[in-house]
Amino acid sequence: MRTVYAISGGVSKFTKARHDKTFQAIVKEAYDYCLNDIGLTPKQGIELIDGSVASYFSDHFSRQLMCGIMTQDYLGLTPKPGHRVEGGGATGGLCFQEAWKSVASGHMDVCMAYGFETMSHVQTWKGNEFIALASDVSFDYPVGGFYSGYYAMMVVRHCKEFGTTVEQMANVSVKNHINALYNPYAQKRMRIGIDDVRNSPMVAWPLTRLDICTMSDGAAAILFVSEEGLNRIEKATGTSIPKVKVTGIGRGTDAMRMSDRPHQSFDDFYAKNSLPNEQNEDSKAHYRELWDKGFRYPGIHSFRAGRMASRQAYAHAGIEDPLNDIDFVELHDAYTSSEIQTYEDMGLCRYGEGGAFAESGKAHVPGIDYGLKLEHEPICPVNPSGGLIACGHPVGATGLMQGVFGIWQLQGTIGKHLGDDTIQIKDPKRGVIHSHAGTGTYVSVSIMEKED
Amino acid sequence: MADNTKTTQEETLDGTVVYSLPFPEDMKDLEKMAPIVIKQPYQINYLHSYGQDSPFFAGLTNKKLLGTKCKDCGHTFATPKLACMECGGDCEWVEMPPQGRIHTFTVCQFGSEEFLPECPFILALIEFDGVDTLFLTRLLGLDSDNPSMDWVGMKVKPKFKRLSKLKPTDVWFIPA
Numbered sequence: 001m002r003t004v005y006a007i008s009g010g011v012s013k014f015t016k017a018r019h020d021k022t023f024q025a026i027v028k029e030a031y032d033y034c035l036n037d038i039g040l041t042p043k044q045g046i047e048l049i050d051g052s053v054a055s056y057f058s059d060h061f062s063r064q065l066m067c068g069i070m071t072q073d074y075l076g077l078t079p080k081p082g083h084r085v086e087g088g089g090a091t092g093g094l095c096f097q098e099a100w101k102s103v104a105s106g107h108m109d110v111c112m113a114y115g116f117e118t119m120s121h122v123q124t125w126k127g128n129e130f131i132a133l134a135s136d137v138s139f140d141y142p143v144g145g146f147y148s149g150y151y152a153m154m155v156v157r158h159c160k161e162f163g164t165t166v167e168q169m170a171n172v173s174v175k176n177h178i179n180a181l182y183n184p185y186a187q188k189r190m191r192i193g194i195d196d197v198r199n200s201p202m203v204a205w206p207l208t209r210l211d212i213c214t215m216s217d218g219a220a221a222i223l224f225v226s227e228e229g230l231n232r233i234e235k236a237t238g239t240s241i242p243k244v245k246v247t248g249i250g251r252g253t254d255a256m257r258m259s260d261r262p263h264q265s266f267d268d269f270y271a272k273n274s275l276p277n278e279q280n281e282d283s284k285a286h287y288r289e290l291w292d293k294g295f296r297y298p299g300i301h302s303f304r305a306g307r308m309a310s311r312q313a314y315a316h317a318g319i320e321d322p323l324n325d326i327d328f329v330e331l332h333d334a335y336t337s338s339e340i341q342t343y344e345d346m347g348l349c350r351y352g353e354g355g356a357f358a359e360s361g362k363a364h365v366p367g368i369d370y371g372l373k374l375e376h377e378p379i380c381p382v383n384p385s386g387g388l389i390a391c392g393h394p395v396g397a398t399g400l401m402q403g404v405f406g407i408w409q410l411q412g413t414i415g416k417h418l419g420d421d422t423i424q425i426k427d428p429k430r431g432v433i434h435s436h437a438g439t440g441t442y443v444s445v446s447i448m449e450k451e452d
Numbered sequence: 453m454a455d456n457t458k459t460t461q462e463e464t465l466d467g468t469v470v471y472s473l474p475f476p477e478d479m480k481d482l483e484k485m486a487p488i489v490i491k492q493p494y495q496i497n498y499l500h501s502y503g504q505d506s507p508f509f510a511g512l513t514n515k516k517l518l519g520t521k522c523k524d525c526g527h528t529f530a531t532p533k534l535a536c537m538e539c540g541g542d543c544e545w546v547e548m549p550p551q552g553r554i555h556t557f558t559v560c561q562f563g564s565e566e567f568l569p570e571c572p573f574i575l576a577l578i579e580f581d582g583v584d585t586l587f588l589t590r591l592l593g594l595d596s597d598n599p600s601m602d603w604v605g606m607k608v609k610p611k612f613k614r615l616s617k618l619k620p621t622d623v624w625f626i627p628a
């Protein structure tokens with residue numbers, strides 16, 4: 001595989017409804033921004049780009065098939081190669097990896113990844129119905145298909161297994177909404193407290209409206225290049241571009257129906273699903289105790305797909321101690337509960353410790369006053385952008401948006417792009433993005449590093 | 453005989469009817485125009501086949517809750533699967549135990565458009581002794597205004613619709 005750099009990104013403002021433009025034109029905003037940031041005009045883009053990968057989730061929302069090609073021609077990229085990738089909520093993360101593959105394999109030297117979703121074309125309740133069609137329509141959907149209901153069932157079990165509390169979940173909402181105060185691209189920018197989260201309307205017990213991300217209209221784009229592609233672009237612009245290298249790619253899957261998820265033994269977990277930082281007596285004792293109390297893995301409280309994606313990506317990038325080896329994470333917090341579940345899958349803490357980790361301060365951004373009593377200094381900020389909870393979740397754009405914020409963090413250009421550098425992590429070397437579908441069906445983890 | 457050479461189309465009063473929209477004198481002003489948003493209805497009747505899972509629904513009409521069991525490794529599925537996820541073997545139909553326990557649950561105060569009129573309703577995953585996977589169902593007979601973590605583990609039993617709709621909601625669970 002060849003070395004692949006992610007050299008530039010662009011995001012449209014995520015917002016409830018973009019009736020002013022069709023999806024192609026919203027993508028063009030992000031795409032033009034991505035090109036312009038490295039000094040390229042749209043015309044130069046057409047000359048230099050070898051092909052593309054398009055990311056969008058639902059044909060139902062747009063009532064239009066082949067949106068990918070309509071975007072490709074709007075951007076002027078026909079007749080270059082391109083294809084669409086789809087994998088539920090992880091669509092954007094999968095697109096990131098498909099574009100990486102296009103360059104790593106030698107198929108392309110300059111590949112544009114673009115994604116979007118325009119969810120405002122139907123009312124929220126119909127949108128919930130479309131999203132719930134991403135559950136088995138024979139056995140799950142007809143019982144009362146509703147994703148917030150599915151996630152609520154998962155977190156009830158998480159609470160039962162580990163004693164996770166709704167206040168710990170609310171902590172995530174406070175963190176992400178406050179982080180977004182410094183991100184003008186985000187949809188919901190609010191200073192809130194734990195009580196606000198708990199007092200907001202109950203959606204699916206115990207998840208309230210402020211525990212849940214919102215539907216959104218938006219687009220994002222990332223440009224991937226090989227060494228040769230980079231030379232070609234630098235020659236065209238006459239400038240040197242700061243290099244962000246993609247150093248790890250991982251993916252995992254799990255059964256569509258939550259009801260089908262396995263309940264494995266301690267030995268199976270250790271053999272198949274444990275991480276390098278769990279190969280010690282202390283961790284083994286921790287897990288032995290969980291199993292003695294009746295814990296089974298992954299059950300419905302843990303995302304095996306997220307763990308396997310992390311395990312594969314960490315092995316690829318040579319990460320052995322995620323919490324200390326990673327400088328920031330942008331992860332798929334469709335729910336506050338799933339951020340907590342994902343801390344554990346990604347090995348930022350052990351299974352069972354996610355709730356305590358959420359309120360520890362380890363995942364907060366240094367220098368921000370959250371109005372919370374945090375006992376620990378930040379170690380690895382999670383969702384400095386505000387995540388899905390505050391940025392919004394225009395599905396096909398989401399995973400790429402994480403990549404864009406990741407590139408800007410590693411380039412140290414957050415201040416330039418957001419007009420405020422409060423959420424700029426100080427001199428980060430390595431960032432990780434995590435994209436997640438369904439009730440944990442497809443999960444992708446990608447690792448980016450700054451190259452001096 | 454139909455006139456197949458006509459050059460005008462019939463004008464009708466259904467759908468959106470507009471005589472004219474404001475139009476600027478200077479074409480440059482069109483860039484400032486507000487977007488036009490129209491309604492596009494979309495309705496379909498699918499012929500959804502339950503395929504190899506069909507016996508499950510036949511079971512419900514006979515007040516039997518069926519799952520499947522792998523002929524090779526014995527892995528037992530509370531929600532039927534005819535190919536074993538564990539070993540790839542073929543599965544056969546088996547009847548579920550008469551009682552189960554609440555593995556987890558939630559109360560949906562909102563939902564998808566189709567189910568909004570039924571809110572609030574309780575969704576639950578049911579576990580059965582000797583069965584390796586779970587079953588998603590509605591839970592009745594518990595106070596949806598006062599959900600409690602203590603419901604997890606509660607013994608429950610199935611009830612069946614008399615007039616089957618051939619949907620998984622032909623069965624639901626109540627406290628045993």
Ligand SMILES: [Zn+2]
Binds near residue numbers: 522525527536537538
């Ligand atoms: Zn088997």
